[in-house]
Amino acid sequence: MAKKSKGARKKVTKAKSQGKPKLKVVALTKPIDLYYWPTPNGFKVSIMLEECGLPYNLIPVNISRGDQFKPEFLKISPNNRMPAIVDHNGPGGKPISIFESGAILQYLGRKTGKFYPQDERGRVEVDQWLFFQMANLGPKAGEANHFRNYAAHEKQQYAIDRFTNEMNRIYGVMNKRLKDREFLAGKYSIADIASIGWATRFERQGQDMNNFPNVRRWMDRLLARPAVKHGIGLRVEEASKVNMQDPNVRAVLFGQRAR
Numbered sequence: 001m002a003k004k005s006k007g008a009r010k011k012v013t014k015a016k017s018q019g020k021p022k023l024k025v026v027a028l029t030k031p032i033d034l035y036y037w038p039t040p041n042g043f044k045v046s047i048m049l050e051e052c053g054l055p056y057n058l059i060p061v062n063i064s065r066g067d068q069f070k071p072e073f074l075k076i077s078p079n080n081r082m083p084a085i086v087d088h089n090g091p092g093g094k095p096i097s098i099f100e101s102g103a104i105l106q107y108l109g110r111k112t113g114k115f116y117p118q119d120e121r122g123r124v125e126v127d128q129w130l131f132f133q134m135a136n137l138g139p140k141a142g143e144a145n146h147f148r149n150y151a152a153h154e155k156q157q158y159a160i161d162r163f164t165n166e167m168n169r170i171y172g173v174m175n176k177r178l179k180d181r182e183f184l185a186g187k188y189s190i191a192d193i194a195s196i197g198w199a200t201r202f203e204r205q206g207q208d209m210n211n212f213p214n215v216r217r218w219m220d221r222l223l224a225r226p227a228v229k230h231g232i233g234l235r236v237e238e239a240s241k242v243n244m245q246d247p248n249v250r251a252v253l254f255g256q257r258a259r
C-alpha cells in the first residue's frame with residue numbers, strides 16, 4: 001500500500017441525513033513516511049504497516065551509498081540506521097519521528113490497537129519476545145551473516161563459529177517456545193512481525209530448519225499472511241544492483257567510526 005505523499009488534505013462528501021443532502025467533512029491525513037531499505041530490519045515496519053492497513057510513503061535510504069549519513073536523515077535517525085518513520089498525524093495531531101524498529105512497532109501497535117495487547121500481562125509477553133528479537137535474533141544473525149558471507153574471504157573461523165552457534169542456540173530457544181503455541185507471545189503480535197524477516201534467512205546464518213520443526217511451522221504460518229508477503233516483498237529497484245564486494249560499498253558500511 002505504499003503511496004506517494006500528497007500532503008494533508010480534507011475531502012468533502014455528501015451524506016444523506018433525514019432525506020436532506022448534508023456536507024460531511026472527512027479529514028484525510030498524510031501517509032506515514034517510511035524510511036526504508038529492503039533488509040530484515042526494514043521488513044519489520046513494512047509488514048506492520050501492511051498488517052495495519054496504514055497508508056505509507058516509501059522513502060528509500062540507500063545504505064550502500066551513505067544516505068544514512070545525510071543530515072536530514074540523521075535528524076530522524078541519529079544512529080544512522082534505517083528503518084525510521086515520520087507520522088504526520090502523531091500524538092496531539094502533530095508530526096512525530098521514530099527510529100529503532102522495536103520502538104516503531106510498539107508505537108504503531110499503540111496507535112492502531114493492533115498486534116500489541118493493551119492488558120499488562122499480554123503486553124509483557126509481547127515485549128519479552130520483541131526484545132529477544134532486538135537483542136538476540138537480529139544482532140546475532142547480522143554478525144553470523146557478516147562473518148559467514150561478507151567477510152568470507154578472510155575466513156575468521158572463531159567469529160564464524162561463535163555466531164553460527166549463537167544462531168543455533170537462538171533457534172533452539174524459539175523452537176521450544178513454539179512447541180505448544182502458534183506464535184511467540186501466544187497470539188500473533190509485533191514480536192512475530194519483528195522476527196520473521198530474520199528467520200527466513202536461516203541458510204545465510206548456517207542453519208538447517210529441519211532441526212527446528214516448530215520454527216519452520218511458525219515461519220510457514222507467517223509467510224502465508226498476505227501482509228507478511230507484501231511487507232517482505234517490498235522492493236527497491238536500486239537495492240538489487242548493490243554489490244557487497246564493491247570496495248566503496250564496504251567502506252560505507254563496514255568502516256564506520258564516530259563522526
Ligand SMILES: N[C@@H](CCC(=O)N[C@@H](CS)C(=O)NCC(=O)O)C(=O)O
Nearest residue numbers: 039041063068080081082083100101
Ligand atoms: N536496531 C536497529 C538496527 C537497524 C539496522 O541495523 N539497520 C541497518 C540495515 S539492516 C542499517 O540501516 N544499516 C546502515 C549502516 O550500517 O550504516 C533497528 O532495529 O532499527
